[in-house]
Amino acid sequence: xxxxxxxxxxxxxxxxxxxxxxxxxxxxxxxxxxxxxxxxxxxxxxxxxxxxxxxxxxxxxxxxxxxxxxxxxxxxxxxxxxxxxxxxxxxxxxxxxxxxxxxxxxxxxxxxxxxxxxxxxxxxxxxxxxxxxxxxxxxxxxxxxxxxxxxxxxxxxxxxxxxxxxxxxxxxxxxxxxxxxxxxxxxxxxxxxxxxxxxxxxxxxxxxxxxxxxxxxxxxxxxxxxxxxxxxxxxxxxxxxxxxxxxxxxxxxxxxxxxxxxxxxxxxxxxxxxxxxxxxxxxxxxxxxxxxxxxxxxxxxxxxxxxxxxxxxx
DNA sequence: GCCATGAATCGAATTACTTCA
DNA sequence: TCTGAAGTAATTCGATTCATG
Numbered sequence: 635x636x637x638x639x640x641x642x643x644x645x646x647x648x649x650x651x652x653x654x655x656x657x658x659x660x661x662x663x664x665x666x667x668x669x670x671x672x673x674x675x676x677x678x679x680x681x682x683x684x685x686x687x688x689x690x691x692x693x694x695x696x697x698x699x700x701x702x703x704x705x706x707x708x709x710x711x712x713x714x715x716x717x718x719x720x721x722x723x724x725x726x727x728x729x730x731x732x733x734x735x736x737x738x739x740x741x742x743x744x745x746x747x748x749x750x751x752x753x754x755x756x757x758x759x760x761x762x763x764x765x766x767x768x769x770x771x772x773x774x775x776x777x778x779x780x781x782x783x784x785x786x787x788x789x790x791x792x793x794x795x796x797x798x799x800x801x802x803x804x805x806x807x808x809x810x811x812x813x814x815x816x817x818x819x820x821x822x823x824x825x826x827x828x829x830x831x832x833x834x835x836x837x838x839x840x841x842x843x844x845x846x847x848x849x850x851x852x853x854x855x856x857x858x859x860x861x862x863x864x865x866x867x868x869x870x871x872x873x874x875x876x877x878x879x880x881x882x883x884x885x886x887x888x889x890x891x892x893x894x895x896x897x898x899x900x901x902x903x904x905x906x907x908x909x910x911x912x913x914x915x916x917x918x919x920x921x922x923x924x925x926x927x928x929x930x931x932x933x934x935x936x937x938x939x940x941x942x943x944x945x946x947x948x
Numbered sequence: 949g950c951c952a953t954g955a956a957t958c959g960a961a962t963t964a965c966t967t968c969a
Numbered sequence: 970t971c972t973g974a975a976g977t978a979a980t981t982c983g984a985t986t987c988a989t990g
Contacts, residue, residue, distance in 0.1 A: 809979090
């Protein structure tokens with residue numbers, strides 16, 4: 635998702651009237667448009683107007699970067715908001731104006747669940763602007779995701795997300811983690827699949843999520859890992875079973891041939907001495923080292939132990 | 949040392965929501 | 970536009986562990 639803040643008046647650049655209060659005294663049309671855009675489609679979700687006496691309107695596109703993933707100083711581990719000016723014909727210009735904001739001074743300072751916070755996700759950025767800039771209501775045309783973001787932001791502002799802090803009866807809102815957040819969590823998961831309380835808190839702070847969300851993500855991630863491993867094991871066992879079945883078929887056929895040979899030539903049986911051996915414990919005929927009786931697929935170690943346990947139990 | 953209790957955490961199962969074809 | 974499948978965040982529940990009195 636790309637967040638863009640379009641901010642402009644008739645003549646001045648964003649730098650000229652940022653912060654907003656600077657512009658308030660001028661006769662300008664401060665058009666605030668907060669766009670939520672995907673790579674392929676971007677539509678204004680809502681717009682708000684500050685100031686009176688519109689003359690003309692020039693929209694300066696800005697790129698709003700949430701930067702919880704860049705190296706974060708320990709003194710201020712909270713995400714920065716970077717407003718990057720995008721010229722009309724160059725969407726990725728050098729930052730002309732960077733607003734380092736810290737809209738969530740109380741993030742993750744409160745204990746885990748059950749405590750309503752003024753934010754819990756980058757989506758809350760919108761609610762922050764929503765509130766601070768006095769933007770209200772939608773102007774239509776927004777894609778469903780943007781609308782949802784607004785709803786989430788509203789819900790979060792109301793402190794009504796999740797059952798833990800959902801005490802006013804609102805249904806839970808499912809937050810979609812951003813790609814960056816997911817990637818960061820993935821990296822963290824690679825390092826350690828479980829979290830101690832400190833790691834959880836740190837991650838929550840860095841990603842601007844609630845500790846409970848981090849915890850849930852790791853739980854679900856472990857479940858996914860296990861499910862994937864189970865699928866792999868199932869596939870492996872399937873192949874193993876097929877191999878054994880084929881081997882059994884081959885040996886049955888070989889046995890039949892031997893029996894036929896025995897009946898037709900009772901006095902002439904010259905078999906290679908290494909082909910068949912007798913197991914001393916179970917007294918069954920087993921394949922010797924010269925044969926191909928060993929399955930071509932061997933069980934993974936963790937499945938071997940399970941198989942042995944099963945065998946011992948039975 | 950043993951026991952009861954509560955908090956924290958986990959896995960498993962499930963639900964609810966979003967996205968996409 | 971509708972719909973079903975897939976993916977996943979969130980919830981619920983029971984089991985386990987650990988600290989505390």
